[in-house]
Amino acid sequence: MTILSTDELDLLFSPAFTLSEELKVQYFNPALSTLLQLPPRKIKEQKVKELFPLDERFWNDLKERTQEQGSAISEEIDFSIGSENYTFVFRLKKVDSLILCVSNDLSVEKSLHGKYREQLELLKKSHQQVVQADKVRALGELTAGISHEINNPLTVASGNNELLGFALETEDLNEQREILTQCHGNIDEALTRIQTIIAGMKGFLHQDSQGEDKKEYIELKSVIDNSLKLTQGTLDSASIKSVVNIPEGGHVVLGNQTRLEQIVINLIQNATDSMRDAGVLNPTLKIDLKRNPEKHQISLNISDNGPGVSTEVKDQIFENFFTTKEMGKGTGLGLSLCQKIAEDHQGSLRLIDKEGGAHFELCLPIIEVSSFASNDEIFSKLNDIHGKKILVVDNDVTILNLCQKFMESTSFIFIGSTGGEEALEVLNKYDVDAVITDLNMPGIDGSTFVKHLRQSYGPVPVFYLSDTSGMDQYKKDKEALNLSGMLVKPFKSSELVSLLEEAFKG
């Protein structure tokens, strides 16, 4: 094939030109004249460094590389002509005694990319505002119910306080000891109840500085409990019976407590409204948790025996601003927002087909999966830096959260697991560099877990994690299971880190 003629180079939309040995422009196409905003007579035979406001070294370096290797590509380079800013890439090729130079204009792409990032940030911010507004809206709709919830214990407290007053009027207080104690107990209980409701409200409305993106290891049971605390009054006022079914064993996910509560509260509110508006007999709200080990998911199901979701609107309920509620009630953002929150958790929210009533299913990945998913981000961020992956097995979420926190500022990468069986599954799929395990766990205990681990998994360093009562077990297993050490609860960040650093020394 012959080299393109200058006639053909004339057709290019991007600047193309040839350079002599002295880096003077010989041929150039009209696109170059357009770019430089110069007439042809000011381009021909000019030194390229005079035309582009670029360092002379840029062209010299490119020329050298082209002459050595026959061709060369420049890095992305920024320059301005007049008031315009440009980003270009140049590609050079030796053609006989000349150097052919073609270019690619990336200016628009680059400036659009910058603008796109800006818009995305803005969008993120407004999303957070929408989330917050939806919470305020939800709580607003719950106010009547909540004040009712507060009024009950308040009535109990003031009643008991009155009794206390009577009791205090008697001469021999000792005789009244029993009733005094009882009243005090009742008042205490009532105030605690009020306190929890208010704490729940505050927690729900709280917005942390990171815009609530912060995820922790949480028990889904506590999400359900807190949501019910805030909606109990509303449920009571509509005479709705709630049936909660949470099977034994932990249901831990990596998530944001408030955001997940937001989903549950929204779903409970929708169920309540639909059952109340339809005047259902024996209205019942069912909430249950299920583990789906084969899908590596936990599902949270909320269903009611109301009129359900009609086929006409089924496809629309997750759309923005869709609402079946009358004006002024509901923003129509609830379900679409809930779905977005579920997706932020690598999960899903869907409507399940059901005879009579509505059934929503929130699926979230079990923590072993989400640990890896969230760490994937870290991997891609760090690229070349190979952090050591530490698998921590403990059924206590506070310990998992603590370890995660401790490792956040180190180069170690935290992977959490809530039990021996799950941890073994993790080890089947992924490589880890060290294991730290609790001893007393439901299901298989720590010692048994490590036995299995040693049978099917290589000589990875393993540490026990326990209070002093686990010492004996540690001494017993140390040789047999080739343990690298023990971390004694309670422990400090420095202890955890130095233990791990010691293990990877040399």
Next chain:
Amino acid sequence: MSKFQIDLTLNAGQAIVSLEGVMDEDMVLEKVQGLNEETLIFDFDKVTSINSCGIRDWITFISSKATDSKIVYRKCPKVIIEQLNMVKGFLPEGAQIESFYAPFFCESCENEEMVLLSPNHIKGRKAPTNLPCSQCKTEGIEFDALESQYFHFLPEA
């Protein structure tokens, strides 16, 4: 102040739209979106630059107008002529160019200037050769670009 502005004058059956500044992704054409006058005159005199996003938006806009109105381009600067020559659709079918700028150079005093021409000044894509320099008044300043390229938007003969 925005990088792009539009001035709009409405006469009987005619709208004069003066464009000013940078035509890029931030250009907003809302103000002229609803125009349906018989003749739409676009004055590009104060347009300083245009990028591929601006071209795209402009083509979408002008092609929607060209079906119902007669389109006239007035005082197209060099940056617009360069696009006219390169991008199909920038000048919709049936549209008319009333006037445009062309670069000239005076060899006597080295003055560079943009001269406003109309298409009937150009015969066979050749620039007029008898224009006087605005500074030294020497006659016959030279066209300061490639004629075949610059006048590509005009008929060959």
